[in-house]
Amino acid sequence: MDLGIDGDAALVTASSSGLGKASGRALAEEGANVVLNGRDEERLEAAVADVSADAADGAEVIGHAADLTDPEAIEGLVERTVEAFGGLDHLVTSAGGPPAKSFRETTDEEWYDAFDQLVMSVVRTVRAALPYLEADGGGTIVTIASVSVKEPVDDLVLSNSVRAGVLGLEKTLSTELAPEIRANAVLPGTHETPRVESLVEQGVEDGRFDSYEQGMNEWAREVPVGGIGDPLDLGRVVAFLSSPRSGFVSGAAVPVDGGEGASTF
Structure with a gap:
């Protein structure tokens, strides 16, 4: 099925490896021009080469190093996307997971760091991207969260707790930014x-x-x-949610977990 995003511009944060990289790959396979992001320039360069090899004819993949806890760096990341591709149609937000710890072991500083990494990175990226997403008829936001927001995982108190805030943000954006922008989340297992x-x-x-x-x-x-799971399975769900083929889906949190979750909702 042609997703209808050929030639669109997409930015995927924290995408030099893992699920972010797989999402960038799936978008590029469908013909979207993609900006990948990471902090390690060497790993980011390797990711760009890897994703470019699987991109559709004519799709361009570039990298831009930026720390997602730095507001100025986030603004520069969005501006680079717009300069490279003339606009921004699809934003995919991702972030590395905080350290695995129990509640008793976790310090105040680690709580604040996790909130900055997981929640504020999304807030700042959406804020910077919003004027461009709203232009030319609107765009999409897909947030990569975790199934831990529905079923907490042992010894992942930071991810279990803080990622729930990302889901609340995504749901709020889906109504506040409608109808120009659709916002959804994926919950990888x-x-x-x-x-x-x-x-x-x-x-x-x-x-x-x-x-x-x-x-x-x-x-x-x-x-x-x-x-x-294969990360590309998750990436292809992200690409679908970014496409007009999912045009009546907004405010959803879609588990991609191979049936692992026991939650009904």
């Missing part, structure tokens, strides 16, 4: 990303798993479709 790899490695260090292989098998064991 277990996907084969560096984040999951690091959590499994930490589980080995903590003694919860005997080996890395056992840890990955444990993560996959609860997924009804069998195995953990």
